[in-house]
Amino acid sequence: xxxxxxxxxxxxxxxxxxxxxxxxxxxxxxxxxxxxxxxxxxxxxxxxxxxxxxxxxxxxxxxxxxxxxxxxxxxxxxxxxxxxxxxxxxxxxxxxxxxxxxxxxxxxxxxxxxxxxxxxxxxxxxxxxxxxxxxxxxxxxxxxxxxxxxxxxxxxxxxxxxxxxxxxxxxxxxxxxxxxxxxxxxxxxxxxxxxxxxxxxxxxxxxxxxxxxxxxxxxxxxxxxxxxxxxxxxxxxxxxxxxxxxxxxxxxxxxxxxxxxxxxxxxxxxxxxxxxxxxxxxxxxxxxxxxxxxxxxxxxxxxxxxxxxxxxxxxxxxxxxxxxxxxxxxxxxxxxxxxxxxxxxxxxxxxxxxxxxxxxxxxxxxxxxxxxxxxxxxxxxxxxxxxxxxxxxxxxxxxxxxxxxxxxxxxxxxxxxxxxxxxxxxxxxxxxxxxxxxxxxxxxxxxxxxxxxxxxxxxxxxxxxxxxxxxxxxxxx
Amino acid sequence: xxxxxxxxxxxxxxxxxxxxxxxxxxxxxxxxxxxxxxxxxxxxxxxxxxxxxxxxxxxxxxxxxxxxxxxxxxxxxxxxxxxxxxxxxxxxxxxxxxxxxxxxxxxxxxxxxxxxxxxxxxxxxxxxxxxxxxxxxxxxxxxxxxxxxxxxxxxxxxxxxxxxxxxxxxxxxxxxxxxxxxxxxxxxxxxxxxxxxxxxxxxxxxxxxxxxxxxxxxxxxxxxxxxxxxxxxxxxxxxxxxxxxxxxxxxxxxxxxxxxxxxxxxxxxxxxxxxxxxxxxxxxxxxxxxxxxxxxxxxxxxxxxxxxxxxxxxxxxxxxxxxxxxxxxxxxxxxxxxxxxxxxxxxxxxxxxxxxxxxxxxxxxxxxxxxxxxxxxxxxxxxxxxxxxxxxxxxxxxxxxxxxxxxxxxxxxxxxxxxxxxxxxxxxxxxxxxxxxxxxxxxxxxxxxxxxxxxxxxxxxxxxxxxxxxxxxxxxx
Numbered sequence: 032x033x034x035x036x037x038x039x040x041x042x043x044x045x046x047x048x049x050x051x052x053x054x055x056x057x058x059x060x061x062x063x064x065x066x067x068x069x070x071x072x073x074x075x076x077x078x079x080x081x082x083x084x085x086x087x088x089x090x091x092x093x094x095x096x097x098x099x100x101x102x103x104x105x106x107x108x109x110x111x112x113x114x115x116x117x118x119x120x121x122x123x124x125x126x127x128x129x130x131x132x133x134x135x136x137x138x139x140x141x142x143x144x145x146x147x148x149x150x151x152x153x154x155x156x157x158x159x160x161x162x163x164x165x166x167x168x169x170x171x172x173x174x175x176x177x178x179x180x181x182x183x184x185x186x187x188x189x190x191x192x193x194x195x196x197x198x199x200x201x202x203x204x205x206x207x208x209x210x211x212x213x214x215x216x217x218x219x220x221x222x223x224x225x226x227x228x229x230x231x232x233x234x235x236x237x238x239x240x241x242x243x244x245x246x247x248x249x250x251x252x253x254x255x256x257x258x259x260x261x262x263x264x265x266x267x268x269x270x271x272x273x274x275x276x277x278x279x280x281x282x283x284x285x286x287x288x289x290x291x292x293x294x295x296x297x298x299x300x301x302x303x304x305x306x307x308x309x310x311x312x313x314x315x316x317x318x319x320x321x322x323x324x325x326x327x328x329x330x331x332x333x334x335x336x337x338x339x340x341x342x343x344x345x346x347x348x349x350x351x352x353x354x355x356x357x358x359x360x361x362x363x364x365x366x367x368x369x370x371x372x373x374x375x376x377x378x379x380x381x382x383x384x385x386x387x388x389x390x391x392x393x394x395x396x397x398x399x400x401x402x403x404x405x406x407x408x409x410x411x412x413x414x415x416x417x418x419x420x421x422x423x424x425x426x427x428x429x430x431x432x433x434x435x436x437x438x439x440x441x442x443x444x445x446x447x448x449x450x451x452x453x454x455x456x457x458x459x460x461x462x463x464x465x466x467x468x469x470x471x472x473x474x475x476x477x478x479x480x481x482x483x484x485x486x487x488x489x490x491x492x493x494x495x496x497x498x499x500x501x502x503x504x505x506x507x508x
Numbered sequence: 509x510x511x512x513x514x515x516x517x518x519x520x521x522x523x524x525x526x527x528x529x530x531x532x533x534x535x536x537x538x539x540x541x542x543x544x545x546x547x548x549x550x551x552x553x554x555x556x557x558x559x560x561x562x563x564x565x566x567x568x569x570x571x572x573x574x575x576x577x578x579x580x581x582x583x584x585x586x587x588x589x590x591x592x593x594x595x596x597x598x599x600x601x602x603x604x605x606x607x608x609x610x611x612x613x614x615x616x617x618x619x620x621x622x623x624x625x626x627x628x629x630x631x632x633x634x635x636x637x638x639x640x641x642x643x644x645x646x647x648x649x650x651x652x653x654x655x656x657x658x659x660x661x662x663x664x665x666x667x668x669x670x671x672x673x674x675x676x677x678x679x680x681x682x683x684x685x686x687x688x689x690x691x692x693x694x695x696x697x698x699x700x701x702x703x704x705x706x707x708x709x710x711x712x713x714x715x716x717x718x719x720x721x722x723x724x725x726x727x728x729x730x731x732x733x734x735x736x737x738x739x740x741x742x743x744x745x746x747x748x749x750x751x752x753x754x755x756x757x758x759x760x761x762x763x764x765x766x767x768x769x770x771x772x773x774x775x776x777x778x779x780x781x782x783x784x785x786x787x788x789x790x791x792x793x794x795x796x797x798x799x800x801x802x803x804x805x806x807x808x809x810x811x812x813x814x815x816x817x818x819x820x821x822x823x824x825x826x827x828x829x830x831x832x833x834x835x836x837x838x839x840x841x842x843x844x845x846x847x848x849x850x851x852x853x854x855x856x857x858x859x860x861x862x863x864x865x866x867x868x869x870x871x872x873x874x875x876x877x878x879x880x881x882x883x884x885x886x887x888x889x890x891x892x893x894x895x896x897x898x899x900x901x902x903x904x905x906x907x908x909x910x911x912x913x914x915x916x917x918x919x920x921x922x923x924x925x926x927x928x929x930x931x932x933x934x935x936x937x938x939x940x941x942x943x944x945x946x947x948x949x950x951x952x953x954x955x956x957x958x959x960x961x962x963x964x965x966x967x968x969x970x971x972x973x974x975x976x977x978x979x980x981x982x983x984x985x
Contacts, residue, residue, distance in 0.1 A: 231952045236933060243948045252953040265957075266984070270949055306950050308984035311958045372957045378933060379956035448925040452963060456713060456855060471720045472747055473783050475708045476729040479856035480742075480849045481788045485962040486929060486973065496963065507743070507785035 085148075087118040090128070097121055101130035101190045101386075103152040108134070109167025109185030109290060111330045111340060113323040113359045117194035120361070123395040127193055128388060130214065131317065131369040134188045134290045135228035135384035138251050141296075142226040143386065146217035150386070153188060154291055156279045163188075166290050167331065184439070185331040186290040187319045187341065191365030193393065198362035201398040203406050204322060206353045206364065206391050211315045213371065214386035215258040225258040227265065227371045227385030230273075232287045235380035236489045249273035249287055251294070252305070254383045256313060256371045264310035265371050265383055271299040311372050315387055316348035318368030321412065325358035326431035327439070332367065334442045334493035337429045339412040343382070343488040344497055345373045346414055346421055354396070354406055354413040364393065375497075377488040408465045411458055420500050422462055424455025425493045443492040451496035455484055459498040467505065477504070562625075564595040567605070574598055578607035578667045578863075580629040585611070586644025586662030586767060588807045588817060590800040590836045594671035597838070600872040604670055605865060607691065608794065608846040611665045611767040612705035612861035615728050618773075619703040620863065623694035627863070630665060631768055633756045640665075643767050644808065661916070662808040663767040664796045664818065668842030675839035675872045680883050681799060682871040683830045683841065688792045690848065691863035692735040702735040704742065704848045704862030707750075709764045712857035713966045726750035726764055728771070729782070731860045733790060733848045741787035742848050742860055748776040788849050792864055793825035795845030798889065802835035803908035804916070809844065811919050811970035814906045816889040820859070820965040821974055822850045823891055823898055831873070831883055831890040841870065852974075854965040885942045888935055897977050899939055901932025902970045920969040928973035932961055936975040944982065954981070 087105055090096040097119050099105055105118055121127060132150055136143035144150040155162030167185035198204055213225035229252045231237065238247050252270040256262075275285045278292045321339025324330055335342045339355045347353060355362070366389060373382030401407045405420070411428060414421040426447045427433045434441045459482055463474035481504050487495030564582055567573040574596050576582055582595055598604060609627050613620035621627040632639030644662035675681055690702035706729045708714065715724050729747040733739075752762045755769045798816025801807055812819045816832045824830060832839070843866060850859030878884050882897070888905060891898040903924045904910045911918045936959055940951035958981050964972030 229953050229957055231949070231956065235952075235956070236929070237937075237952050237955075240930070240934070241948065242937070250949045250953070252949070254957070264984075267950075267953070270953065272949075306946070306954065309950075309954065309981055310984045311954070311981065312978065374956060374958050375960035375962065376929070376933075377956055378959070378961070379952050381956065383957050448929055448963075452713070452853070452925055452966060453717070456853075457717070460714075460719070469783070471718065472708065472727045472729070472749075473744075473786075475712075475714050475856050476706050476727070476744070476747065477783065477786065477788070478714075479708065479712070479851060479854055479858065480706055480731070480860050481851050482855070483852035483962065484855070485852065485960065486925075489929060501789065504786055504788065507741075507787045 189367035194361035231379035666844035671838035708856035744783035
């Protein structure tokens with residue numbers, strides 16, 4: 032696939048796994064320009080990007096807090112890549128605030144793009160050019176399906192990557208999620224609100240199993256979220272059935288087969304007054320948060336993997352800590368697919384897809400310090416909350432390595448909750464034996480009586496099952 | 509299968525779906541003798557069976573509270589049957605306290621049987637006879653595998669059934685779980701303690717996927733529970749690997765292939781000091797609680813079904829309410845498979861199998877009163893807690909009807925979490941559309957953003973996925 036790689040933005044080039052060398056347009060220039068940005072609040076939790084903050088860099092007045100705005104220069108759309116030039120380079124223990132744009136913003140541009148310079152730059156698309164041309168991991172010349180550059184194989188707008196100094200393959204990157212905030216709507220018409228889109232799409236679990244006509248169909252539901260944080264629920268605004276949408280290049284999208292296609296609202300019928308009195312508890316989190324894998328370059332962002340990515344576990348929100356195995360130097364962390372709420376299974380294919388901004392602390396756990404800790408032997412994404420450990424199993428734990436050269440295609444033919452359950456079982460057994468010193472017999476008995484297995488998602492090719500054990504199980508020690 | 513039916517205790521005979529006619533040894537005699545029992549505390553929640561309480565019947569001093577002790581006359585072992593003679597007949601809104609014995613008590617008879625007249629009568633087994641001969645749903649002449657009467661096809665010791673007056677097919681039986689208490693150990697050596705057994709058995713999800721030798725193996729872990737209720741955790745006492753056990757009839761059980769086989773502790777090696785400092789949060793509940801199905805007689809108690817049975821959801825405990833579709837006149841409720849704790853998935857094949865006593869209120873919801881309520885169109889077991897609705901999906905929602913004459917064999921060849929997920933999705937969609945008046949589009953969007961799907965069990969042939977929606981989702985109305 033590397034021969035097709037015409038990146039959507041400048042990269043370090045194939046084979047360059049480290050930070051870009053100094054030079055024109057390189058990483059260090061980003062840092063320099065960041066230092067010139069003024070007027071930004073310096074205290075944690077109050078960091079908001081001023082309109083002038085178009086460049087990634089250190090938050091003025093701080094020594095260890097960086098800010099990554101989301102715009103056409105800072106996002107990679109629909110893929111992870113070990114060759115991407117890092118936006119910033121940070122030390123272990125530094126903080127990074129990352130803006131994430133939902134790839135569904137063009138489902139209702141009035142509410143999710145208009146007046147927002149970052150979003151406008153990313154979604155820009157006229158007859159001549161797109162703000163971000165490459166969307167996703169497929170070939171840039173859309174020979175396969177004619178959908179557009181990248182072919183829609185991968186969908187998430189990811190901001191990053193962040194290069195973490197000292198992170199090497201074999202280490203673990205600890206990512207503490209300090210804060211998660213909705214991105215306020217920039218259209219004055221909808222002041223102090225945020226919006227998200229839920230697409231019941233062709234890749235949803237329900238799609239071939241509909242009761243009512245027309246069958247099949249795709250339906251978009253727009254939800255409203257309170258941007259001030261006063262309300263802890265979302266509510267539906269309206270929905271519409273997807274109709275064929277013609278993008279500015281003239282390609283007709285009969286189904287949702289390419290991300291960021293602008294929906295022409297003159298062609299759809301909005302139904303308002305839906306889900307009346309229904310309050311969806313918000314669970315703001317990042318569907319995609321993870322590192323660049325080593326096994327392939329330009330990796331579809333949809334299937335989650337051992338380095339994280341599109342895990343789609345709503346627990347990956349404020350207060351949680353994630354641990355990821357580092358596969359390439361610098362770890363190369365990116366965030367995307369921000370969600371205001373999601374249920375376990377993400378049944379219809381998406382959550383409430385809603386732009387969010389997160390603040391993270393990044394800590395390198397060196398491989399020679401892991402023995403005897405909860406991270407010993409960790410080779411999958413692990414979540415820690417105040418009360419629980421949550422282990423993530425997948426149909427294939429490392430599909431890129433397991434499914435051969437065609438892995439990125441084949442994984443979609445092999446989706447299985449049954450296999451994800453097996454993987455989650457094996458991982459929890461390993462966790463209990465390795466980090467708690469239990470025998471296999473002890474671990475298996477404990478799993479049967481005290482570990483809960485849930486269905487993370489059934490829509491990302493590499494389907495997920497998570498295994499949860501409460502920390503108080505070990506409180507007797 | 510009816511030609512093989514030589515019941516373990518008196519029944520109403522094949523084809524008799526109602527209460528037994530008056531007569532010698534019949535139901536009304538039970539009631540009469542119950543009235544003669546004295547010395548029983550009458551207030552709810554303080555009802556304990558005195559040693560003299562050998563007969564099912566009304567609690568003296570009450571008008572609407574019945575008591576079902578567990579003994580060789582009151583249990584049916586390993587099967588549901590619409591032909592079983594009811595132990596008692598109650599009115600809608602009456603209370604019933606039901607003792608349930610774990611079928612794993614003979615894993616450690618010293619701790620779970622000795623000194624307990626009810627348990628001793630059920631587990632009695634010498635060279636000449638068993639206290640309860642029929643164990644389970646298979647043929648009484650053990651021609652298939654030579655394991656013993658009933659062939660081990662079904663395992664749970666069920667107490668019941670209870671005939672609820674006025675309950676007819678098409679109605680719903682509401683079962684409010686008022687209280688659940690551990691059965692105190694009757695052996696003075698272990699005063700104020702209760703015990704349970706966890707078997708990591710051949711039907712467990714892990715069995716063919718073991719890491720360490722010997723492979724395969726079955727392992728029993730004995731857990732201790734505080735019978736006084738002061739501690740809310742269980743802890744392991746010891747474990748042992750199953751060795752071939754010779755039952756009193758001389759049959760050798762190389763694996764755990766027949767329930768209630770006494771373990772000769774001189775033949776096993778107890779490992780004490782295991783799971784040190786591990787505290788398993790207790791979740792006392794009934795693995796089996798449900799009604800007699802109409803589709804077949806003598807139905808294996810292992811696969812759960814639309815009338816409930818072995819759902820193995822740990823939420824079916826104190827404070828929860830279950831709703832079951834009534835399939836036969838009188839509903840015929842039984843309880844079994846009591847658990848002190850279980851994780852979602854019941855990974856290794858069993859929970860902490862522990863004798864419990866439950867108090868239930870039984871309420872008939874007539875079919876013509878269900879429209880517009882949460883029970884409209886209900887055709888599966890539904891759980892309600894203070895905060896949630898939990899719907900139970902299975903690989904096959906009604907396997908007895910769907911899999912033909914051999915359904916009870918075939919269901920074990922078709923276990924699948926993927927299919928159970930599909931069933932849970934369909935049921936939740938039906939629930940939201942029928943009881944909340946949502947359109948299909950609304951229901952599917954809401955499921956994607958606010959419904960959690962979890963793995964109930966992967967060990968009961970008809971594997972389970974439960975779908976949970978929080979009630980506060982509808983709090984805006």
